[in-house]
Amino acid sequence: MGRSLFQKLVLIYLTITVLLTAAASYGLSRYFARYFVEQKQQQLLAQSAKINELTADYRAGRISGGELKQALEAIGYATNARVYVLNVRGEELSALEARIPAGLAKRDLLHEIERILQGETIVGSKRSLRSLDTPVVFIGTPLETGGKVHGVILLLAPLTAVEEPLSAVNRVLVRSALLIVVIALAVVFAVSRRITRPIAAMGQAAERVAAGDYSQEVAVQGSDEIAQLARSFNTMQERLRETERMRRELIADISHELRTPLTTIRGFVQAVLDGVIRPAEQPRYLGRVLEETTRVTRLVSDLLELARIQAKAVRLETDTVNIPALLEEVADSFRLDAADKGVSLKTVVEPGAAVRADRNRLKQVLLNLVHNAVRYTPPGGTVSLSVTSDSGGIRFSVADTGSGVPETELSRIFEKFHRLDRSRDSGTGGTGLGLAIAKQLVILHGGAIAARNRTDGPGLAVSFRLPQPPTATSQ
Ligand SMILES: Nc1ncnc2c1ncn2[C@@H]1O[C@H](COP(=O)(O)OP(=O)(O)OP(=O)(O)O)[C@@H](O)[C@H]1O
Ligand SMILES: [Mg+2]
Numbered sequence: 001m002g003r004s005l006f007q008k009l010v011l012i013y014l015t016i017t018v019l020l021t022a023a024a025s026y027g028l029s030r031y032f033a034r035y036f037v038e039q040k041q042q043q044l045l046a047q048s049a050k051i052n053e054l055t056a057d058y059r060a061g062r063i064s065g066g067e068l069k070q071a072l073e074a075i076g077y078a079t080n081a082r083v084y085v086l087n088v089r090g091e092e093l094s095a096l097e098a099r100i101p102a103g104l105a106k107r108d109l110l111h112e113i114e115r116i117l118q119g120e121t122i123v124g125s126k127r128s129l130r131s132l133d134t135p136v137v138f139i140g141t142p143l144e145t146g147g148k149v150h151g152v153i154l155l156l157a158p159l160t161a162v163e164e165p166l167s168a169v170n171r172v173l174v175r176s177a178l179l180i181v182v183i184a185l186a187v188v189f190a191v192s193r194r195i196t197r198p199i200a201a202m203g204q205a206a207e208r209v210a211a212g213d214y215s216q217e218v219a220v221q222g223s224d225e226i227a228q229l230a231r232s233f234n235t236m237q238e239r240l241r242e243t244e245r246m247r248r249e250l251i252a253d254i255s256h257e258l259r260t261p262l263t264t265i266r267g268f269v270q271a272v273l274d275g276v277i278r279p280a281e282q283p284r285y286l287g288r289v290l291e292e293t294t295r296v297t298r299l300v301s302d303l304l305e306l307a308r309i310q311a312k313a314v315r316l317e318t319d320t321v322n323i324p325a326l327l328e329e330v331a332d333s334f335r336l337d338a339a340d341k342g343v344s345l346k347t348v349v350e351p352g353a354a355v356r357a358d359r360n361r362l363k364q365v366l367l368n369l370v371h372n373a374v375r376y377t378p379p380g381g382t383v384s385l386s387v388t389s390d391s392g393g394i395r396f397s398v399a400d401t402g403s404g405v406p407e408t409e410l411s412r413i414f415e416k417f418h419r420l421d422r423s424r425d426s427g428t429g430g431t432g433l434g435l436a437i438a439k440q441l442v443i444l445h446g447g448a449i450a451a452r453n454r455t456d457g458p459g460l461a462v463s464f465r466l467p468q469p470p471t472a473t474s475q
Pocket of ligand 1: 368372373376400402403404405413414418419420421430431432433434435436460
């Protein structure tokens, strides 16, 4: 097992914070180190200018040798530096060597002294001189009056003078760095938790889903990618719930609806086998068995069809459909039945009218509606199929002169298995799925379906409207 995402995040953030803080502290420390050395150098430079003046005063007789010595000592004391003033005018270098005080390595500074005698100012830092036990900051300036170099002024201050304030600064830096790391640690923990918690919650939710429990939603916070993921996850769960609900419903419907016909079939077949029914009567009973079997078969295929449409497993093959031709086909299917019953069939449509739809599915809807209309219209009645177009849609209407439907039932007849009179309908073979399927197919086309009782006499009118893209409706 690798590290958890939380651990990885904390580790990464922490590494970055520690590295950055360390780098920043190191940089600051380096900066201060240089700053303190430069400060010291400036101080020493100022003092050596003063020494130059004092020496000039001494030469001009304005101060005594004792006073000069005292002043030099005071400067040395104030700057924590050793002060050397060497007068080398007119002397050879070898003689100069002799004048450099004991304790200061001659060779160490010989080269510098030569350069100072040429008029250069030397600003040195952190030089380790073999003869001194500590590294020093040193300044070497020519001793001059009126542009003439008489000697050199050397000021040497031990680096410890610089190191003390620096180590104070360093202590502050280390403390702040630690504080930053501690604060960063808290922030990193909080942020990492905020990132990983919803992911972990989703992981658990996914496990629950895998175990068949779709009930718990994942909490969504904010609107970042993780929140989006949580939202998608919840949507997925909702769909799963819906699918699961539909599956249960389907099974319940099937078992409920199959029970009655199967009981009938079983009873008849048992009776024939038991010899309860006389041979002469048997064909009639077996005829009923066959009828019930056909009904069961239709019921099952209708239910599966409905489930498929509801689960959006049906793809529409949309095309431009010639409406008059389609209406003729639908009417033809019922021509014989209607004629037998004494019901007349009419179609009212503009020639050449067209609609964008899946032709087979649209035909299926119309067949269901006309089938109902013919079935529920008494002899002598009329069933009319009419099509009108309005801006943005085509309306299909199937009207009959039958009994109509009580107002309270008008919307319920589109529910599956909803039949107004079960005893009558089971005789005519209706399963109560026709309008439910029709409704789903209309919805699949983006349309809406509704039934209303006719106002111009008895009868029901079921109509649905299919929205159309602007070009198709202008026809
Ligand atoms: N034109 C109509 N006139 C009067 N009642 C109707 C009409 N159309 C439908 N109904 C009522 O609505 C119910 C549901 O209709 P639906 O088409 O869904 O089922 P069905 O016709 O009974 O069975 P199936 O269509 O599956 O064979 C019918 O049982 C009937 O009571
Ligand atoms: Mg029907």
